[in-house]
Every structure is written in C-alpha cells, then in structure tokens.
Amino acid sequence: MTASKILATPARFPRVLLPPTLPADPINLDAAVAAGAFNALRAAVEELRADGVIAALAESGMRGRGRGGLPLGEKWRACARAAGDRRYVVINAYQSDPAVVTDRLLLEKNPYAVIEGAAIAAFAVGAGEVIVALRAEATNTIRVVQAAIDAAEAGGYIGENILGSGLEIRFSVRPLQGNYMLGEETVLLKGLEGKRGQPEQQPPYTTTRGLFGAPTLIHGPQTLAAVPAILAGGMAGFLETDPRAFAGTILVQISGAVARPGVAEVPFGVTLREILDVAGGVPNPHRLKGLLVGGPSGGILPADGLSVTFDHDSLDAAGAQVGSGSIVVLDQHSCVVDLAAVLTRFCADEACGKTIPCRIGLRRLAEIGARICEGQPRGDEIGRLTDLSLDISASALCDHERRATLSLLSVVRYFRDELDAHLLRNTCPAGVCQPKAETRAGAVS
C-alpha cells in the first residue's frame, strides 16, 4: 500500500476522486457497487448512449488533468469521429515523476471509479480495449487494479458483454519499465507498442492516430475517475456553489517545508495559499522562499506568488505547470539556482535523445546552470540561458523539452537577486553552492 497521508480538506472542497466514504477494502466489488459504483456506466449504456455521454461531458466544461488540459468533450468527440476500425482507451497511470504517488494512491483506494470512467470513455468513443499502463515497480497497484478488473469482469460490468448490452470492452494491465519520458503520451504509446520511447509530433493527435495507428483516447486515472461523478451529477452541485475556472478536482502532493506533507484533493482554481493551508502552512523556523510547482519540469514560484490559482492557464502564465500535481515548498535553506540546475540536469539526462534541442540543448542549459552555481560564468550566461530556453521551447517536439526549461527560466524571472549573488558577489544566499571567487581565464563577466 502506498504510504502517503491523505490530508483533510475544508468542507467547501468537494471530494470526488477520494471520497471520505470509500469502503475499507478497495477490491470489494459489492461494497463499491453499494456505494454507487457503475451507476454512471449503466446510465451511459442504457440511457445516454455515446452521443449523450459526450454531450454531457462537453456541457460540464471539464478539462483533462494532463499537460494539454484539453476540454474532455472535444477530445472524446474527435476520437469518436476519427476513422478507424479499432479504437483504444489508454489509462496513463505511469506517473513518471518519481516523487509523486497520487495516481497510484487513487488506483489503490478507488480502482472502480477509474475502471468505470474508462469503461464509459470506451463506450462513448467506441473502443473495445482499455489498457492500464502502469509502472512495473508499482506491484501493489498492479495487484489491486488487476483484482478490481477481474472482479468487475466477473460481475459483468466490463468484459465481453457489459451490462448485458452485447458490447465488449476488454481491460488489460500493462506494466511498463522505462524512464521519465513515458509520461509523455506519444512516448507511452511507443512503449506499449514495444518500440523505443520517442515522441512524435502532434498533430496528428493521438485521438486520430494513436496506439498502433488507431484512434486512441489517453487519460490519466484522475480524469477518468471524475467522469462517473460528472455523469451522476456529482459535480453539478459543486459547479453551482463554487464556479471556478475549471470544473473538477485534482490530487496534489505537497512536500517540503510544510507542517503536514501529503496528498490532498483540491478543486481546480484554488490559490496556492489555500493548498499551503491544507498542508498546515510553513512552520517556524522555516521561512517560505518559493514553491516548485509541477514536478521536475515545473517552475519555481516566489513566496509572494501564493495568490496564483492552481489551474492550467494561470500556472502557465506564472511560468509553472500543473504537471504531476506536485508542490514542493522551499525554505530559506534551499538554493533555487542549484535546484533549477539539478532539475534541468535531471530532465536532460532523462530525455529520450530524439531531438537536438532536447538532447544537447537541455544539457547545455544544465551546464549553464552549473556554471552559475559555481560562480564561473562564461560571458552573459543569463542572456544565453534565456535565448536558448526560448529557442528550445519554440522548436520543441514534445512538452518534455518545452517544460524542462521552466525551472531555470522561472529563476531568471523571479529570483534575479539570487542569480546576481552567485554571479557578481560569489555567494549563495542559501549556503548550498560554493561559487568560487576566481573566474576562468578569458571569461567575461
């Protein structure tokens, strides 16, 4: 069982993905059905039909949790209309951010919500096969999901003849071994096809040409787990009471210098301050310095950026991302320059190596970061860093390279004084780096 604490949230935060009333045994189908599982699937199959499901989703305004943040209704409609005799639904539960467990937690606590959501999606777009792509190391998650699939199949909810409709939707679990890049959806598809994990340019989108060239719907477990709740009208009430920019909730994992680290389910559109409060705030003697939002390829926001709301648009505008839903709280002992350089190096090392801006460019960015940390700049490093970052994101093939530039760029944007301390005064305010006083021969500072 994944050991991560689920944090209590204020009552105004709806809990859709991990409701407080979850049965003790997540695999127990009867208990889950008693709690309302598969009602939405039944409604979809028997009343709404495929068009109705898509229309209902489009009406809800729900958007995916992933990097694209596409409106669900639009994506499903595109997939349903794409030409092809086979279709797939892929649950991207690989969760490449090594520090984040939210998807696994969801699958282990509430597997039937994800399965039901995926079955509805498959029904809506006409897919006959649902693939759960999981990290091979997450053995417990694999066990729970497989057991839940077996039970649901035995119960006639999925499998050869769902709910007696004659439709067939097969589920399979595919443990994958690989690296960080598998979080990228085209890379994940390559992994499922048994090829080297390298991304492809979109468009053509995966909804029209995905797994084995067939139209494929790829969603994270959180998106799919919210689908039954939306169809069951669970979100509607929430929408009326608290209309935020995005319908739905997301699991965030808060770590670092907070009183109560853990996973919390928060609605999209809450401010970072509210999320910080859920985790108990920054206790003394720590002082808030910044927040790394979005995982290794996320951005570092400053302490006065707590009013930023947690949703795709405003985080993108602030230079961070929703990403893996990870929020790392940094205190005065963290050096943001060092952190950004290390993160960039991580992203560079995890790159698949397909494109040149990613393979060489990210490494050069990490080298620039390392040179700043060491106080050994070579000319105008900040200008070079910015130029290169912008060029990389402009000619990027996938989001990995585009987002990998965020951490250093956000440091340039928000922590200019720390950079100057390294470059001009050869000091690291946090005491992490050891910038040397002497500069290299021939270097221009």
Place this chain on the structure above:
Amino acid sequence: MREPTLRPSPSSPPSTTPTKSVEPAKPADWTPIEPTPVVLPLAPSTPTPAAPESRDQDPAEALRRIRPAANEKAVWNRRAGRPDARPDARTPYDTVVPYDESLAERLITTQAPQRPLSTPTFRMEIDGNVVNGTEGQTILEVCRANGINVPTLCYEPKLPGFGACRMCVVEVEGEEYPPISCSRAAEAGMVVRTQTEQLRRLRRTNLELIFSDHNAYCLPPCQNKCPSHIDIPGFLKANAEGKFRESARIFKRTIPFPSILGRVCPAPCEDHCRRDEVDEAIAIRDSHRYAGDQVLEAQKSGIEPPLPFETEPKSGRRVAVIGSGPAGMAAAYYLLIAGHDVTVFERNEAPGGMLRYGIPEYRLPKADVLEPEYEAVWKLGGKLECGKELGKDFSLDDLRDQGFDATVVATGCYDTNKLRVPNEEADGVIDGLEYLKIATLGLPYPGHKGSRVVVVGGGFTAMDCWRTSIRQGAKQVTLVYRRDMKDMPASSEVHEAREEGGTAIFQAGPTRVIVDAKNKVTGIEFIRMQPGAPDASGRRRPEPAPGTEFVIECDRVLLAIGQGPDLTWIGPGNEGVASVKNRLSADAVTFETGRPGVFGAGDVRIGAATVVQAIAEGRRCAYAVDAFLKGRDLAELRTRETLTEWEAGFLSIAPYTDEPKEARHRLKSLPAKERSKTYIEYEIPYTAAEVMAESTRCLQCTCEALGNCDLRTLGIEYGTTLQTLEPAHDQGAGFRSVTENRFTGANHDYIRDDCHAFILREPSRCIDCGRCAAVCADVVGAACYDFMRTGFDTLVTTPLDMSLNDTPCVSCGRCAETCPTGALMLKPRVLEKYDVDESRCILCGICVDACPYDALRGGQDNELAHTGRADPEIDLIGLAAVDRETEVTYIRRERDWLVHALAEGRIESPLEALPELPQSLVGGPGKRPGSGRR
C-alpha cells in the same frame, strides 16, 4: 540447426539455384534426413518425420508433413494464384529467401508512395506563393515538389518524417509553435513561411548545438591549400603502411606526376599543416616524392605505373593538346583516362615545356625523373608531335581540319617582361629564360664562365638563373630583388644559394643599364626601394627612395622579372580566341575560349604560376573537355563548382595535447661546395623507413564525408561555422574549432570503428538523426542500429556498441548512403578490387539493387556488369586561391632554417644569415642599415 533438414541426394547438383523448370521436381531428387529428433517449438504436435518410404512421395508433400509452416506457405501460394507444388518452393535447406520476400522486392515496395493521379489536390500558400499540394503530402513534400528549399538533416525521403533534427521547422499561420514540416500533413488553405528571421534563428541555434557536440573536423588544411586538392592524408596513410604504389595512385587521382612535383612544388600545403600545432609540419612534398620514385624504380623493371582510375572505353573523340608542359600533359593524362585520343603538339625538340627548359637539372633530373614520369602519358596512348609550333607550323583551323574534336591550348608563358629602363637592349642583357633553355640542357652558356652576373628578379626563374650561373662558374653572381626576401615565392632556396656562393640584395630596383662605347654592359644602376601603400593583392607596392642609387659593375645581366604568354599566333587561321590583359581569354571553370571546342589552360590563361597550379588547371580543363566531348552541359559544371564551398570554414580541432612529439625527418643535402659545381640533384632522398616514419606523423585530420556533408553545407549556409571562428564573435571568445561556439560544453569523443570491411563508423561525427537506424530497419530489414542510452549520451549505434561485424549487417551500404555527415562512410580505399565468382551467381540482382555506388549494374540479360566508380566530386572542385605565405610562416621557416643550419655547422654566426652586399657596395653610396654584413 533447429529445423529438420532435407539434403539433396548425391546425384543432384549442390546448387542453391531454384530450377526454372515448370515441371514438378522429380521425387527421386530429394531425400529427407532421417530420423530427425528435433521437435519444432511452435508445433508440438508435429507428426513423426517422414518414414523412409516417403522417398517416393512428392517433396512438397513430405515437407508439409514435416513442417506445418510450409503448409501455410502453400496456402499462400494458392491464394496468389500460383501452382501448389512450385518447383522453386521454399525448402528448408534453402538459404535463399524467396523472391517475394527478397530485399529487392522490399526495396521496391518501400520507395516513396506512388499516389494515383486521381488523388485530390488543393491549394496552399508557401512563402507568398500559391502552390498546389496533393492530399496526403506533408508540408515538406509540397515545398520540395514546388522547388522551395527547406533544410533537413534527419529526413529520409524513402521513409515517413522522423522529426528529430528540427531543421525543417516552418511557420504556419495561426499556430503558436512552428511545426516540423517533414511529419506534418499539408492542408488546404495553409499559409506557410519557410524562411523567417525567427526560423533561421531556431535553425542556427540547432546547428550550434549540434556543432558543440561534434567532435570532428572537415577539410584538412593541407588539402584545402593545395591548388589541386590532393588527398594528402590519403597518400600519407598509404605511405605509412608502406604501400607506396597505392600512395602514388592516390596522388595520381589529382596530379599525374608525384616525382616531378616532389621536387619542384613550393608545397603550399606544408605551410598549413596541423601537425605544426604539435611539433613541425609534415614533409608532404618529400613523402610523395618518395612514393613517385618507387613507381619510377619499378618502371625500370617493366612494371607499369599505377592508374588512378580505370580507363574508360574509347570514345573515338580526338583531342589536340598544344604544349607539353605540366598543364598540357595533365590535361592529356586525364583525357586519355576518359577514353579520348590525345595528340600533344610541342614546338621544341623534346616534351616538357618549362619543366624541361626552365627548371635546371639539379632540381629536376630530366632523364631520370621527367622522362620516365611522362611515360605514364605515352603508355596510355598519348601521341606526341615535336617541333610543331602553333601559329607557325599549324593553326587551330588546321587542327579542326585534321579532325580534332577539341583543342587544349596550354602554351605557357615564355615572353620575359621588359625592364623598361634605358639601354635594355645592350649587349650582355640576356633573357633569363633563353639562358635557362641552354643551361638546362647541360650546355655551358657562351662566355658565362668567369663573368660577373647580375640576376634581376625574385621568382623561381630568377632563383634558377642565380644558382645555375653559380654552377656555370660565374665569378660573382648577385641577385637583386625589388621586394623583401619574405615576398619571394622561392625564399626557401635563398639560403641554399648563398651557401653555394651567391649574393642577394633585396629592396632595390634597376634604373638603368650602364654600357660602354660598344654598347656592352659594364654595370647596372639600382635604386633602393621602400614599401609603399598596399596594392589590390594586399602586398605593399615597393616605391623608390630618391637619392639612394648605386651601381653594381657586371658583365651580363639576366632578366627574370616575370613572363607573359606569347599570343602573337592569334589571328588568321586562329580566329575566335582572344586575349585579355595579355593572357589567353578562357573561362575559369569551363576553360572555354571564344572559339567552340578550343580550351585554354595553364600559364597561358593565368599568367606565370607554379607547376602545381598549372597541373590543377590542366586536370580541371580535362574534365571540362570531357564534359564537352560527351555532350554534357558545361553550365552545369559551373553551377556545381560554384555551389560547392571549399574554403574550409573551420580548420582547427581541439588541441593535440596527447600527440607524441616527433621531429620532422628532413632531407639531407650534398655539401654546398660539392653541389655548386655540379648539376646532379643535391637533395638526398628518403629511405623507406624514413618516409614511413614521416608519413606516420600525419594526424589524418580529414573527414571522408567532405563534399557530401549536409551538416557542413547547412553550417556554412547558416553562418554557424564561419562566424563562430571570428575572434570578434561572442564577446571575443575567439573560437578556433568546430565544437567551440556559445554553447560549448561537454562533448563526446567516441572511438572510431573501422573493423568492418566496407563501412567506417565514426560516432563522434554522429548527429543522432536516426536515418541509418530507420533505413536499416525499415528498408533493408537488418536493423543493425538503434538509439542507445538516454539524454545527452544518446547515440545511434549498434546494440551494445558492438562491432558492425557482429550485427546482421548485409554490407549494403545504405546506412552510409543516407548518413548526412561522416559518421557512417563507405570505405572506398578498401574497395580497390574484389572478385565475383560468377559460376555461383544466381542472377538474383540483390547486389545490383543494393550497391549504393552503382558499381554493379544490370545489363541486357540482367547479367552483372562491372564498371569503374566515377571520379568522386572532389575532382570537379574549383581551384582554391593559394594563400600567399604569411609573415608568420616566413619567420617560422627562417627561424627553423637558422636552428638547423647552426646545428649542422653550415653557418657559424647568425649574422651570416643576413643577405649580404657585394664588395663593390660596402661603404659605397648605397649603404643602408640592415642591407649587408658589417
């Protein structure tokens, strides 16, 4: 072997060739091996293998029972409308893949998709032009189809776009980020821009990133600086391996005369040798001299000289070459190899031109070197007609009437320039060339012995006059040159001449010749020159310093102040050709004169130059004439040369810190006292051990992909190569090598893999575009390459970096063909010759299809036809301007000479090295500081 096998009975031939007969094969031909205990893993219920009685059965039947897979095949055959028991049905022992799955078949089916004509088209806008696209085309395909150039590195036209190099990014109106055009479908109404400032910046950044991890180099500077672009690393490598004949062959690809050039070339290559960064430059000239001499040595015992290329079949065309100097003979040589009949016309009694009549015997032995080396031309079938002078004995009209299809005018420069001073026509003022013509024959020039001689000039001719006069016993020989010693093209010989007893005065120009009453020379007056303003060529033009006149008393004056061509023959019978600036007017690339079929090359076109320049002219002229005779478009030749950028942008690579220091092996000379009396060659040639040791010093700093490297072409186009080398670039960082630019950081230095017989892998030059991996897997099917490792260390290589020999490589060479850089190269030097056992050939044609060099061709009956490889592009490349030697190399060479002269005891005091004034001048009116020994 895991599968049960059949073997032919002893009576049947052991051939793998499927019989072409339509009749079913006779059952008696086949005997199953029995009993076979092997159980197929895929078919556990396989019945017991055929019993002995199955001998009488149909072989296909036997097969079916043994091997269910064969059954499927049979079904497949039936579906395809083929007889069930095909005589050439696949049998388990058959190692030949059936035709349907053959490489050839796959190659055909994996070519770019042929779209039916009825495919709907649409209109879109690219760079402001409305163009038509076909449904299913990518943006890149539409661009290419409409002649719009979009740069690519990883795009392989046979395969779907890969999108790794990010060079083909284009802007599409309404999209946030520029998509890559190779894998983005074109749509109706799209507005595309391919060359905006933003896109060019992205591409430039990309190229800089590639170069920052491109631990390699392009053209070796020696080859770049050689007027004829000899493959210097190539022949030095052969030398180092002791393959002197191969070395000479490589040399002859660009210059037919390694021995002659090994003696008379001023070796501009050596001034730019990168070995100089380690210790000293390689003795390039002396090295090919040795290789050439070995060929001449072997020639004495009847071994023919090596040919650089296979001679082409006779074309039946006739070419007249006028002039048998270096330019004419080089033209004749390559025209003969191209299959044309060549007749060389020479006005003198013996061929050689300036080589015979202008270069003294002690520098170029006539009977031992010149004549045997010229043999190579006559052995190819070249005809010689001596004593025939253009304009006197024949005209261009005559040649045309005699049936010559083309004429090469290479008459050289024999008109010595005039001094334009008073009394120039006096008795005793001699044309230097006239003098040399007699002296090089070994004949004493009348009255030279014991006389006082002044040589005016500073070029090769002046030097030869100077040193030959010493050898002819002149009492006092003084060379006077109006510029400084460092401006002399042959300054290296000055010290040698001075050791032999000559005197040199620099920076003095003649003002008048002093004569007695009988109009006989008694002296010559000079005036001191001082450097003035630089002229167009960058040299500072000497200007006279008033009041510094001085007189040198002498008996004769040899004029060697440059020559021009004699063009008096232009006129009736020779209409159509013209002169410009007193030279023959001919195109610099196509060598065409104004008269169709008449070409001009060599000194007659460019003015008096070096032998190596003349030979480069002759060779390139031969290609132009060949193109003319074969009816090809000469304008295309010009385009090719103009487009091919040969001035190497980046020459240096990372400093050679690990190279062991090893001094240059120098040629020894005869002592000055001995050599000043004789005409024999004074340089003592290398031994074999010495030349091998010297050639081993070569750093082999060349890239085999030169001329075919897309990365280099794009680097030049986007200014990432040239600009970054400028010291002013990037805040004065002064980058010097390919890997240095604003992103320089860690880079990879992979190990070269040259163990494969045909394919050379140089992973340091790999840009990870993945083309080889895609072509090998999707076109060939062997899948030898893939991306390995992740992140910055990603490399397209073989699994576990194993040798290509350990992969399923079929040696088809397609990976090397598709490689945009020099990371994968065919090893052309190894492919000298190979044998084909045609008795075993089954005419499958796979080799014909797969050979990227077109070395094997399908003939009329699809029989293999062996053809020689065409000369690679390298030989059509324009003449790079030879840099005048810089002050730096001059000073370095002078210092070098001084160190060695002192060490060898040739001089005692460094002061002796200074040019000295003649006795008549010491203390005289012309005394000036720095002009003589005190």
